[in-house]
Amino acid sequence: MLHIYNSLTKKKEPFTPITPGKVRLYVCGMTVYDYCHLGHARVMVGFDMVARYLRARGNQVTYIRNITDIDDKIIKRAQENGEDINALTARFIQAMHEDATALGVLPPDNEPRATLHMPQILSMIAKLIEQGFAYPAKNKDVYYRVRKFLPYGSLSGKTLDELKIGAGVEVDEEKEDPLDFVLWKSAKPGEPQWDSPWGAGRPGWHIECSAMSTTCLGNHFDIHGGGMDLKFPHHENEIAQSEAATGEKFVNTWMHIGFVRLDEEKMSKSLGNFFTVREVLKKYDAEVVRYFILGSHYRSPLDYSDENLLGAKAALTRLYLALKDLPAATPTADGYEEKFNAAMDDDFNTPGAMAVLFELARDINKLRENNLAAAAPLGARLRRLGDILGLLQRKPQVFLQGDVANGLADEQIEALIKQRVQARQNRNWAESDRIRDDLKAQGVILEDTAGKTTWRRL
């Protein structure tokens, strides 16, 4: 049975969907004013893996990942660029989709956008005011009355008094309590705005997710996820808004993805120490990046370094080498799927699941020495399990020989191999080795097997 670590209870818990066989999953997606960096990639890949696994285990999954397409940073960036807001967000939404596709992230079932959910946002705010959980201030902002929601702080493990002691609480004359947060922000001249009973303005950051998630999935759903940094205040505030507005429990299981780090430090926009997905993809194959992300548990920190990426590449190469030249087949009962599932059932333990993939590879390699066909069913199993992680779906040849972006073209390599075959027939080992060394210097590895020479790019 699947167990998931629930950030709300801080425990691993058996996971039971509210409706048997159906899982409703909401993930906080991007604010689209810049390219995705590796932190975004980790969240996308992480929940893609979660959705794939839940489906592989027979659940019908409704996966929602929102897009925040209105907020202060977007407005600011559009002004800096002298760009229309909609053009800006459209541009980065497209870029995000390109990055996601490259990383093997399947599209979510729905990608709701904040600007397309104004009626739902407004009605939720109205409900909160009605019930005394929110109030319009003199400056025409609407605030959430944090003291009124008794369980406030349960997700982040903070109490209001502790938060008050914390350093950075900005004092705002308009607020009843400094910890109250904004639901509706009145518009300054020239800013994008929507009409509301409290004056023209735009939604605060948190309310959109409450409105979109409950609209798409109902007031009470199974899993809500996002990066670790959203736990407070974003998710805390979502709970306060949603439960106060609906009077129902909001989410059963909260999942938070650990940070990507660079030199032991969180990779983040504010620190400026981030790599965008597209920068990384110039250096490393997208599947290698995906392997790297899934190679550590989703809650652990993930250290970005060339050493670690190269390690991921070596490991993936081993798996693809095991699959190389295997004929198509269907898996037979071999026990590997059960082992794989046992690892995944333990809070999506992808490193453990990947270890099973390597056991399979070893078995395949043993069998293939004598009989390629005998190894085929295990190869099929390896591919099928890889698919649950979004890995190993390319032709081994394609992965191993890479693309021809730089270095020698395939034809040049083939030609040199022909020369070398000739030299070997003449037992001219010096010439044969020279060609092999030359190719190696250019990043091409030769392998003489079964009277045939094959090659791959390093």
Place this chain on the structure above:
RNA sequence: GGCUGGGUAGCAGAGUGGUUAUGCAGCGGCCUGCAAAGCCGUGUACGCCGGUUCGAAUCCGACCCCAGCCUCCA
């Protein structure tokens, strides 16, 4: 200061009260013209100090250290 996570062999990274994680690198062997790949074998690992236990790296307590949150951030 409060709250969350975490400290595992050369590196990365799971896991567990007593018996192999796994990958990369290393060492020995097989294979090979030689390699590569592969196979077999190979490691005094579990931050520190106490305690519980027949036995702890795994449970308990204290301590040290690291990262994160408490302000926008995935």
